Amino acid sequence: ATYGAIYLAMVCMQNFMVFCWYKKVIPGLRIGLRHFKRDKVGEILAFTAHSSLSRVSALLFNNTAHILINIFWGPSFNAIYAVSQKLPILLRRLFIEPTWVLTPTFTSLAAKNDKKRFKTLFFMYSKLISVGTLPLPLILMFLARPIIRLWVGDEFALAAKILPIHTLPLLMTIPLAVT
Numbered sequence: 001a002t003y004g005a006i007y008l009a010m011v012c013m014q015n016f017m018v019f020c021w022y023k024k025v026i027p028g029l030r031i032g033l034r035h036f037k038r039d040k041v042g043e044i045l046a047f048t049a050h051s052s053l054s055r056v057s058a059l060l061f062n063n064t065a066h067i068l069i070n071i072f073w074g075p076s077f078n079a080i081y082a083v084s085q086k087l088p089i090l091l092r093r094l095f096i097e098p099t100w101v102l103t104p105t106f107t108s109l110a111a112k113n114d115k116k117r118f119k120t121l122f123f124m125y126s127k128l129i130s131v132g133t134l135p136l137p138l139i140l141m142f143l144a145r146p147i148i149r150l151w152v153g154d155e156f157a158l159a160a161k162i163l164p165i166h167t168l169p170l171l172m173t174i175p176l177a178v179t
Contacts, residue, residue: 065081066078066081066082069081077158079156080156080158080159080162081159081162083148083151083152083156083159084148084159084160084162084163084165084166085166087140087147087163087167088137088140088163088166088167088169088170091133091136091137091140091167091170091174092170092173092174095129095133095174095177096173096174096177099125099129099177099178102121102125102178105121106118106121106122106178109121122178122179125178126175126176126178126179129174129175129177129178130174130175133174133175134171134174134175137167137168137170137171137174138171140163140164140167141163141164141167141168144160144161144163144164144167145157145160147160147163148160148163
């Protein structure tokens with residue numbers, strides 16, 4: 001709850017600063033009630049509802065396993081499950097999310113109908129990311145027990161059995177992140 005309150009306050013402060021200094025931050029933007037028309041307000045509300053619902057559904061999707069584990073087996077097994085997810089989530093964030101910065105480049109190449117450069121970038125990046133990252137999930141899978149023991153101790157040894165299951169999808173999703 002404290003983290004949520006701090007995060008909400010931070011987001012509100014950021015938005016308030018943008019609102020107060022919008023002329024410096026976004027020149028040419030006009031914020032005022034006279035500029036809002038019924039259609040624009042409807043679009044803003046529709047987008048707000050859509051983005052809020054998609055975040056709530058993602059939150060439920062990502063936390064369903066935790067909720068069920070907590071109900072049926074309790075918080076100690078929930079902690080074990082969470083520990084088994086941390087390193088695969090880290091790998092996903094290290095290699096998949098940075099790949100998203102290539103989206104404008106691919107969009108530009110597609111818009112220019114530059115298929116040769118599009119394919120070259122796609123295959124070069126896919127090969128490069130495969131060669132550079134495939135050893136990491138394999139290390140996590142085969143050395144899960146010593147990694148978990150070094151990281152959090154023997155109390156979480158069960159997490160070492162679950163870790164390879166969370167890591168297995170990374171063998172495909174990291175090399176194909178560009179797709």
